[in-house]
Amino acid sequence: MTMDEAWKILLKHDYKRTKNRDILLRFFDQVDRYVTAMEVRNAVEQDNPGISFDTIYRNLAVFSRLGILDETELNGERLFRMQCASDSHHHHFICTTCGNTKSIPSCPMDQVTVNLSDYEIEGHKFEIYGRCPRCIE
Structure with a gap:
């Protein structure tokens, strides 16, 4: 943005x-x-x-x-x-130490929605938290 x-x-x-x-x-x-x-x-x-x-x-x-x-x-x-400027659907890894992010291009919703065929999904958010390589050192 x-x-x-x-x-x-x-x-x-x-x-x-x-x-x-x-x-x-x-x-x-x-x-x-x-x-x-x-x-x-x-x-x-x-x-x-x-x-x-x-x-x-x-x-x-x-x-x-x-x-x-x-x-x-x-x-x-x-x-x-x-807000990300990217038009493509993606998620993030977020460093819990410095706050930097890395885009994750894949989405786990394909596997999740298999078990939700009778449900109407309105949205989702998927984030992974941890420490980036710079903060691990």
Whole structure:
């Protein structure tokens, strides 16, 4: 997802273009990994010292709900990253130490849906958690 695409989505849903939203989107545009709301706050408070944690968290929730950010939960904490630009269906390995991700092109749903022939599947999410080679060393 590009910043232009993110702004189109926000404006389409009647969200105004604000300095805080712009700072948050620029941060996610530059960081290609999952981050916590606290990491976001620590990074963006240099550009905007008055930004509150509530403002950050509220905007992250809006971005996630609108599909601008991808969200996962690890150890009871929400983590966010910019939505993938890829049009192809894929999943992720997520490093529990540094938050970096690696795309997994295959999908386990083909095997799962065999046992769900009478069910209507509305969506799914598949993630693998562990440590990347850099964090293992």
